[in-house]
Amino acid sequence: MLLIAGNELQDFCLYYSLSRMKENVYWLPISFRNQFITNKDVENTQSASPKIMEAEAYIYLLMFIESQLRFRSIRLISSSISYSELEELKRGIAEDSKQNLGYEINVIVAQVSSAKELIPHVRKIYEKDNLYKQYRDQFHNGVSLNFIDTPKPKHLREVPPHGLHWITEVGIENYQLPNLARFGPETIIQKNYGTDEVRTTKEGFAYFCPYIAYFGGDIDAVLVKPRIHIFEPFTIFQRHFAFGGYEVQNSDKGNYHNETVVRFGSLSEFADFIRDSSNRELFNLFKDSTEYKDKEGNFVKDRGFYLKDRRRYLDFVSIYKIYGDEEKTIQQIQDLIERSILYRGYIFQCSVCRQYAWYSLEGIGQQFKCARCGRTQTFHKEHWKSTPEPHWFYKLDEVVYQCYDNDCHVPILALDYLKKKSKRSFFYAPEIEVLSSQEPKKVELDICCCVDGEVVIGEAKIASILANTAKEEKRMLSKYIEIAKAINARTIVLSTFSEAWNDKTLNYAQSILKGKQMLFLTKSDLLK
16 A cells, blocks of 8 residues: 655556556645644644645544554655655654544555565566457437447457456547547546546547446446447537636627538538639629629620629629639539529519519529519510520529638638647637636637647737727737646647738747747748
């Protein structure tokens, strides 16, 4: 039995490590006994000061050791105290226990030359060919339908159901959570298992085997077989930020981001689309509010029409001018329509109120109903003013429009850059709002992701500066470092769609975010 004495960090580390390797390991800070000597009449003291509590803790420790070790001895060791000081402490513990407990604890001062001497009778067995089992499973509401096929030693002639323990580690493909203790038992679901039995690891999750208790039977009767619970990314970040004292919620931009990514199929598919300069030109033209006219005041036909609803609608000629190839233009239009990103329709002018408006194919038959005055009318040549027949005009989906108009493509490109750098796992939450009870003002995080188990947060801008004033930039950076420290985010990303960051902004960031790993991304990085 071991009693580690000392106030230094290495004494606690020695105690902590040994206590995980064997039973009956205790730690005695010397300051506790010193307070006991100073406050001899501790039982008659009503004070609850820290000093009195330390003195009481010393007595309780002796009582506990005495109850566990009657008629046995305990070995006294330390990382920071000399042998002569330990001998003096030994005599003091014997005297204190005799006076206060009526029984003298037998203490032996141990001189240890190797850590192996402190863990006798522990045998480790390593066996081959029992690693890297792979299997597929189905999930319902995030919980696996099947139990984990927990491995058991297979090269021993006999596997006893008790007295033999091992750790099983589970790696879930593309799913590595932040190293937060409570994620362990929330992911590996087993009755009566908590943070002592399930841990998050660098590769996944580890759990204790065969089971924490023995109720009889062979090894299969007591072999634990838990289920897996996989969380949605937003839920993971909700729980992780809560640990740091924050609440998170979806922002409007986050909703635009998420819906647009769904339309394109994935984060990477939308990022690849935006990296193409022709596709960015197409979206920029949909955003353009300029009324293009020739010298006579007529609308230029190859730039589409900008209408009263403050949206531009493009025809085939307008889109063809961007891509410069008829087959590519046809294929791009068809692909975007199938993804519900573009919609076909007509532009008609009402013969009554004279307003031009775009009408979806779903809303018209042989007639159309004016969007302004509500008059229903059969459309004729006077309504489309083109020869010989009306032709298609394409509308950009409103959510996709809002996504691009709010510059959501910049954090999307930054997230895809980080995803490509990941080795095992990557997941993210679209732009979120972070709230603290201590500060009513919300903080928007453009970038919030988990790369190989490490949380990364950041800001993404079109411009090369974070804000219009130095004061505002410094405030934003200070808030980022505050959040990063609270949630243990090791990396802060600053991303711009400009060719380079402003020098002053860089200097502010490097001075305020010092001590944190920083990643500065520019347009060339995002378009790789």
